[in-house]
Amino acid sequence: TQLLEQSPQFLSIQEGENLTVYCNSSSVFSSLQWYRQEPGEGPVLLVTVVTGGEVKKLKRLTFQFGDARKDSSLHITAAQPGDTGLYLCAGGLNSGGSNYKLTFGKGTLLTVNP
């Protein structure tokens, strides 16, 4: 059972378009991280959100954490070819004591065509 569902799985758009990708779960997370992975490289952290309802902006990227801390979205305005990559969300769960589990979604592969 996939704890974190990302949608869409694939997205191909033209330069200048806007897009939103989603990360959903039935579990409540203590934090949620978004990463971008470019071909031939490891994932790189974009943002961490920790408070329900939190909105963070990183230039043309807007990240939102759901009020119930079960879901998150990433909105990109005026996408550029440099935004192409695999976008991964990762939810953090405290499983008791000092145990903390970070679970990754399968990712959204975004292609922005010039």
Next chain:
Amino acid sequence: EAQVTQNPRYLITVTGKKLTVTCSQNMNHEYMSWYRQDPGLGLRQIYYSMNVEVTDKGDVPEGYKVSRKEKRNFPLILESPSPNQTSLYFCASSLWEGSPLHFGNGTRLTVT
């Protein structure tokens, strides 16, 4: 430059031939972890280490070993590789378990 360094980047081997993938970080991070990334399955955790001499199994530990004798190094050992271990492997580190991860650039392993 703060980084996680994995070696080798590419490795082709045969079934049963022991191999080690090295991982080193220069950020004095407590936490280190190994993942494998497969199409349709995403990133899955193999092993992790909360600190020196402390390691634990992740979600897919079968067929792998790790050690954490020094804070900076966390090698992944495949004692007897099999074709189902063909994958893209990532080492990652963070200040503590739960803080943002810094990933290496990956090791693409092919076992024939």
